[in-house]
Amino acid sequence: MKHTIEVVGLGGGDINQLSLGIYKKLKEHGEPIFVRTKDHPVVRTLEEEGVEFHSYDEIYENNPDFQSVYEEIANALFRQAEEGSLIYAVPGHPMLAEMTVQLLLAQQEVDVKIIGGQSFLDDLFSALRIDPIDGFQFVDATSFKRDELEYRQHLIFCQVYDQMVASEVKLELLEDLPPEYPITIVDAVGSSDESIKTVMLEDLDRSVEFSNLMSVYVPPAVSLEMNHKFYRLREVIQTLRGPGGCPWDQKQTHESLRRYLIEEAYELIDAINKEDDENLIEELGDVLLQVMLHSQIGEDDGYFSIEDVIRSVTEKMIRRHPHVFGEAVLETEEELSKSWEAIKQEEKAENDFEQEEESMQPELMKAAELGKRKPSPSNLAQLLAEFSRRASEAEVDEKVVGELLFAIASYAGYYKINPEIALHQVIEGKKSTDKGSE
DSSP states (O other): OOOEEEEEEOBSSOGGGSOHHHHHHHHHOOSOEEESOSOSHHHHHHHHTTOOEEEOHHHHHTOSSHHHHHHHHHHHHHHHHTTSOEEEEESBOTTSSOHHHHHHHTOSSSEEEEEOOOOHHHHHHHHHTOOGGGOEEEEETTSOOGGGOOTTSEEEEEOOOSHHHHHHHHHHHTTTSOTTOEEEEEESTTSTTOEEEEEEGGGGGGSSOOOTTEEEEEOOOTTSOOTTSHHHHHHHHHHHHSTTSOHHHHHOOTTTTHHHHHHHHHHHHHHHHTTOHHHHHHHHHHHHHHHHHHHHHHHHTTSOOHHHHHHHHHHHHHHTOHHHHSSOOOOSHHHHHHHHHHHHHHHHHHHTOHHHHHHTSOHHHHHHHHHTTSOOOOOHHHHHHHHHHHHHTTOOOHHHHHHHHHHHHHHHHHTTOOHHHHHHHHHHHHHHHHHHHO
């Protein structure tokens, strides 16, 4: 026979928030009630009334991270439930930010019954006077990723129970928000000990005495430009291309922008060659701008959007790295290269892209590709001699120059040298020499 774990929510405040039914269940249980932590006003009050509790507070001190804590508590409850049914009480509502409950629900050995409890969110919304319908994100302060935060919505961090957690939250937020940005610290909301204090973000970890009932509210950052966020860049491009935008941006087409992408690519290469990080940031931005403009044109014309572009490259990278995202085992550089080429050939065969892709390459690149397996058999010395002879007689034509360029680019490809970049570096070197001699 399966035993049952009844999970009861203690609410977010004091005993006055507890429903009569849950109060009677806890008072009349007659056996020790298991709690994740005794650090809760309801537990303290019920202990004074004679209710016996067994807590797992010591587990927090013996484990390096919260996931280990939650797993050990859940396992301890499983073992206890093998001897008989029990009540497990947690702060707040059992289904709100309570990982131990999720672990209990994930197993099949013991029946788990959820018995309500008041969530502190209702009182929190009332205390802060916010409407979650405007957009609301609830975040566990002990385990979140900065890139998942949505600053355009109401943002609430729970489990900000000590200075260390508060400091970690502050440091992450300072990556996106200014130090003076106002945030609100809420403690024991809905209880007689309720405390609400608004401080600057930079003072988050040194403004109050922390407790297990503390949360941090970050209001929507609608007044900030957030120019480092991708959505902001997209908004700017949409504005430039939209009604009332820039006439130049509005009239651009895929065809008219072609020359700018080539120019920006070479300026990026120049920044890389010069090891100029500041310029590298700017030039990468200019290349990204071209991608965004082409994507916005595609969206305006109803053919594709930036999401399609991102999806395409993401799926391609996953597909071409089966040793990372799949089960393939590729260890040597040769194995990786062969796998990459094989997958590319499969893609070309499926999509019939090979001819179009080759035709769009610069001519020097085409010659280099042909030379990767075997360089042109042309004798460079003979070609150079022929070129010199014709040059002396003023008879140089496209054919002899083309043969010479093809041979050089072919050898470059064989030795894995990009002829376009090699030529660019020499030209830039010549420019610097010329400037120095002026």
